[in-house]
Amino acid sequence: MNRKIYIVLLCMMMISSIVGCSKSQKSNDINSNTNILDTSYDEILKSAKGTTVNFYGYGGNEVMNKWFDTYVIPQMKEKYDIKVKRVGMNIDDIMNKLLSEKQAKSKDGVMDVVWINGENFKTAKENNLLVGAFTEKLPNFNDYIDKDSETINTDFGTPVEGLEAPWGKAEFVVIKDTDKVSQNIEDTETLKEAIIKNPGKFTYPALPDFEGSAFVRNVIYDIVGYENLINLPENEDEVRKVIQPAMDYLNEIKPYLWNKGETYPATIAQLDNMYSDGEVYFTMTYSPNTVKGKIDSNEYSKDTEIIAFDKGNISNTHFLTIPENAPNKEGAMVLINFLMSIDAQALKTDTANWGDMTVLDMNKVPNEEKYKFSETVEFGKTLPELNAGLVPIIEKIWTEEVLQNGK
Template identity: 30%
Template sequence: MRVPGTLRAATLGVLLGLLALRPAVASNWPGVLARARGQHVYFDAWGGSERFNAYIAWVSRQVATCCDVTLREVPLEDTAQAVTQVIAEKAAGQNRNGTIDLIWINGPNFYALRRRGLLYGPFAQRLPNDRLVSRGDREVRYDFTVPVDGYESPWRTAQLVFIYDSAYVKHVPLDIRAFPAWVRRHPGRFTFPQVQNFLGVAFLEQALYALAPDPAVLQRPVTPAAFAAASAPLWRWFAKLQPYLWRHGREYPASGPAERQLLEDGEIDLMPSFNPASAAAEVAAGRLPKSVRTVVLTGGTLGNASFVAIPYNAPHKAGAMVVANFLLSPAAQARAGEIRALGGPTVLDLAKLTEAQRARFRAQASDPWMPPPAALRHVLPEPHPTWAVRLAAAWERRYTP
């Protein structure tokens, strides 16, 4: 895409202006921008969500305009595919010319690559917009308890919520312990995604958190003994839940969006979601009826951040950094926060923004489909990634016929 020269110069000027505030990085960043010019950045990201794809399409138009970077989304069914790809490239000795420049990543996938030293970095601090990130939030510093250490850059936060259709049910459980009684009254009207999916395992982890005798063990890498002790109440709880799940707990939807379709079709009344704004966004897009509502469990729910990371063998690291930086820009964050785009809270510290920038975030009025803001305050930290893996495997062993 060719852009009028003046506009490009103006945009560059803005970016350089920001850099001037941070001399330590400024010495590097213009070089990064120059190297990035003309690069094709392959961005591997979970592509199951239309809203996300549309947002990335917008981002790619912006980075093309401002920085002459061509962003090409590679939609994945599962982020694990990108992890596999990087590992396979390492195995094949492809250490310079990888096929992936940027990955939308967090949790176990980040841990898998970081543990093997297959990520480039630390790079996050080199991004000019990194200083705007809200440092107070634990979930941008620790990704599922694993220190981020600059090997990935945050761009969204997420928190477990529940969406229900108020046209069919008036009351929904606000406590994990209340789920068995609720599903017994509403048989077949609740389910969660399969455990191979991050949302499915997150729901089980939420239950683990609520039911484990000592939730603190979840912050350390899992051990067989710790797992046995912590998970015993979970299995008793699930045995009461399973018979009354959708399809009697024998089949599970493939993903969150697949479950969203079930809610729209009226096959279920209640579903988990990792985006507090997703109900509002889906209503706006006409993909959920206006009768849906969003709730958060009373004791708080698991929350985490989404990051982008650069594989060690990415051929276009400069371009990837430019994209990561743009994702943190107030413009991109404000756009992402719009209900029609992605919705959900920003990773920026609004106090660090100018008044004009802050206005764009405030302008987003809350609506009946959003959870009450106070409910979102209790964010529980994600367990160590090894727990998710162990939990999914144990669940599969027990409940795969």
């Protein structure tokens, strides 16, 4: 080989090796958890440039998916040179994957940001699946969030302690077609009357579906009283004794449900489709501000109305977190900070985009930017969620007392 050519090739190989080492070192810095919580946000922002962030969460809301794909992803690329990949996955599958990775002592995961709350957050916290307290690093958290709010500091009764950042607020409501059901419904008793008058036209998703579980808890709230539930121990026998009147109620309405209560829709998406097709006269949601958008798009009947229970509807905050083994923690923090920005929070309050309620403290939002937010409404009195540890106990009792009753 010509000596000059050999020297050139050797130099190119050396340069390639140096560049490769540089890229590998950058990747190792991002994969490392040693300094991320001690690093300034400016340094985090610089390290995240040119990386890819994998966002994992519920993918069943097509309106939200479209907003995320057409706004969040392009904005992250334009503003920060960060590529975002949205992966729709059931939260149970996400948790199982994180737990199995933990058990296998895998330091290299695939999830950077996880959409989470409730009992799943409690499980993640108790099993040390999360990166640590990161929210104080985020400028938008410090500038626009009410850090003293109980809905920000606790998640289904579990102290948040900076392990997850608030993304939006939810309120559970039942929905009816007033053209088919004209009577006023204000509690479980009047709901039962309407169900009996319209046999086969009401149902709810089988637990542990998120909305189905919320419906059962809201029935428990209405019949038992929230004040009698907040100090319940996580003891199945105690819980069963206290909530038995609500289980009796659910068994009383069971023969009048769709398919005579022999089966239940598997998901809220299935129930929504049944409602849209007129197969049932009721559905339910954790996002009541999305109802207008669904009416405008003709997915729901123009006669759709939201029911507010007199004693209150369940409400909660949903959050974003970072797994301990996230491959791109810096990029994850930049994405989460962006999702708490004024523009991102304002746009998602628009029912055409999502209709999700903002987590920002509007007293901290500059007056000249408040116009960006669509008006969101709380439908009646709201009540906080039960402690996360009670949710799987209630779901188990419902399965035994209601689902399997008569089988």
